[in-house]
Amino acid sequence: MQIVAVKDKRELGRKAAKVILEVIHKKPDAVLGLATGGTPEETYKELVKDHRENGTSYKAVRTVNLDEYVGIDPSDPNSYHSYMDHNFFKYIDLPEDQHFLPDSLATTDHDCARYDDLIDSLGGVDLQLLGIGGNGHIGFNEPGTPLSIGTHVVQLTDSTRKANARYFSSLSEVPEQAITMGIGTILKSKKVLLIVSGEEKAEAMYKLVRSSVPESGFPASALIQHPDVTVIADRSALSLIKLNKD
């Protein structure tokens, strides 16, 4: 696991976009695994800026998102479908039929397995962008999730619902379930890019760096088994850690 220290969220966005662009430039039909949340917003801004200024094309790119709330209509402003449209898709030339998100309204075991099949049929994820929850969740894989699981439906913890309540008008509106790529799905990606920003992630970052064995109580620890993980973290996220070098 390579850790890249950056000053703040802006620099994090720039560095993360650079890693993603390297993948697209090398492989114009790359499959990108995408994430939502506050952390990747700057990364998407940088990618949009690059598309506008340098013309990087997404015409051949395919994207698959990590997760979506269960039961939420894709047109709902709080759906991850809407998040992706508003932060990224509407600004780039990615064809409509080349971006995929888990279906919030089709969540049987069969539907979940079909999402993994879809990813396999695209040739697998070349680069998976990830954020981390304060409790170590990746995607929506909450603590206790088996480390080899594929796409599945999860019951969200109170802490995750509270952390995401800032996007809804009240906590009671935050869905109780989500459909997410599993940790097994994530580990199949060829490359993982984890971005971590803010003091509220410092403890999770500390735990991740100290993880020596993958344990389901702290889902992000599964990443230590993966051969190609880059973590870009800002100063506040690294505040509990002493790094030898930047």
Ligand SMILES: N[C@@H]1[C@@H](O)[C@H](O)[C@@H](COP(=O)(O)O)O[C@@H]1O
């Ligand atoms: N499902 C998402 C995760 O994929 C994301 O990593 C996490 C952290 O989000 P933020 O970047 O807003 O802290 O939030 C949500 O739970």
